[in-house]
Amino acid sequence: MRQLFLTALLLFQCAVLQAETVxxxxxxxxxxxxxxxxxxxxxxxxxxxxxxxxxxxxxxxxxxxxxxxxxxxxxxxxxxxxxxxxxxxxxxxxxxxxLPKNWFTDLHQLGFGGGVVADSPAIQMSLTRRLNDFLALNGSVAGIGLDTGSAVLYQGGLQIIPLDTESWKTYLEFSGGGYYRSFDDDTIDASHRPHIGIAGAIGYRLGDRFNIVARAQYHSLFKARLNEADNLKGLFFLVEYKF
The missing domain is CATH 2.30.30.40 (SH3 Domains)
Structure with missing residues (x-):
């Protein structure tokens, strides 16, 4: 979890430096x-x-x-x-x-924040590439601290953006990815399961560069083992930086 946080912080600093070039x-x-x-x-x-x-x-x-x-x-x-x-x-x-090629359509946003997945604390980092006024590609990774171990939830998806004004933004995201879970008990093997997901979010703009986003997401897991859940629900609050 600590390594994930340090990696996210480093990427955020690099994005800020890149944003100052033009x-x-x-x-x-x-x-x-x-x-x-x-x-x-x-x-x-x-x-x-x-x-x-x-x-x-x-x-x-x-x-x-x-x-x-x-x-x-x-x-x-x-x-x-x-x-x-x-x-x-x-x-x-x-x-x-x-100006960089496709200065507008290549807009990126780096997001970082915290929340809850499966009633456990989690942190999430995301990277979004805007395609046009209504579509964007998104990739994210979340680290989850569980009572019996830890997990990583990673995904990539397509965002549909019905509302994007001077102050507010909403989107609906369809995604797929993987869920890796490890256990504190060494006698239990780690599991790696694919998933598909859907998420909805609403964001408020803070100036030209920053957004505050509330994001709810649901993931359906495949290849469930005995006593493992077949779905995950999460809620995150993120700060996004546009560069």
Whole structure:
């Protein structure tokens, strides 16, 4: 359990360092014009344009769209593709040459927290890769301290995200993986069993980088041995860091 905690802490520190490599807060328009929308989608009304030489401040992000503020303190929205044709300085490189490939769609989140699985204390670490506005891939590992030993629950799954706003996020996850259990009694062999699972979560955003997430999950285990449970229920509270 201690080794799992130290590994999670090291990965979290690496993620923070990586997140600091590219920051864009202000852009200079280097196109004849870019459309400015009333909201984060092309279905919203196009209410103005920014022309070559205009400066725009990036104030926040929602999905594949960015809210910008003009010198007149007016707020509009531009898409990720429009952003790539801008620069950070008039004589600087285009953002398309300095931003990571798929800057939005390759967003990752590293989560760490604690909770309860099968009425026993547990810690969990997760890594999520956002695919688009509605889908994400997730992998996680949890260490569980049992009365008669310990266990590791690991899984990978697909998240469906029906709600993702400035303040709140929810998702439903379908997953599969394994459950490894060891015993304090050396006369009892450890067991390794596959499982399928489902999870639901709700998260609240704390600024641009952090989320607090409450996650409930259920796992159906296969190849049960005598006196072993055939399912696991868990509840976790996680802090997620976006990088």
């Amino acid at each position: 920051k864009v807060n202000k852009i200079w328009v280097d196109q004849s014009f870019i459309n400015l929308f009333a909201g984060p989608d092309e279905d919203f009304e196009r209410i103005d344009v920014a022309q070559r030489g205009d400066w725009l401040d990036l104030t926040r992000q929602q999905g594949n769209w960015f809210q910008v503020e003009t010198r007149e303190k007016r707020h509009y929205w531009i898409s990720y593709q429009q952003l790539l044709g801008c620069r950070t300085e008039p004589d600087g490189p285009l953002l398309s040459s300095i």
